Amino acid sequence: MIQRLGRTICVRCSEIVWDTDGDKKLAKTLPHSCDINIEDYVDGDDLDDEIANALSDLTGFCVEGFNYTIKNNK
Numbered sequence: 001m002i003q004r005l006g007r008t009i010c011v012r013c014s015e016i017v018w019d020t021d022g023d024k025k026l027a028k029t030l031p032h033s034c035d036i037n038i039e040d041y042v043d044g045d046d047l048d049d050e051i052a053n054a055l056s057d058l059t060g061f062c063v064e065g066f067n068y069t070i071k072n073n074k
Contacts, residue, residue, distance in 0.1 A: 006042040010035060010071040011051055019062040030059055035071065 014033040020026045036054045041047070055063050 006040040006045075009038045009041045009047075011038060011047075011068050012071050013051060013055060013066050013068045016055065016066045017064040018059070019064050030061060034058070 012033070012035050016030070016032055016034070018027055018030045020030070034055075036051065036058065038047070038050045038054060041050065051066065051068055052063050055066065
């Protein structure tokens with residue numbers, strides 16, 4: 001059995017700026033906001049990096065910037 005070390009945090013991301021190499025048409029097709037879950041988060045982890053990785057996993061594109069609010073901690 002896999003032991004979970006951290007908790008899951010639900011995060012609302014907004015004002016996401018995607019790295020599309022200047023392709024504005026492509027940028028318009030990507031989400032500008034979304035909810036994501038950060039699993040196994042441990043206090044002291046870099047939450048910004050965790051969110052950026054999760055957003056990249058979601059779309060396949062890197063992010064240049066975003067805002068976020070923590071919706072809940074499980």
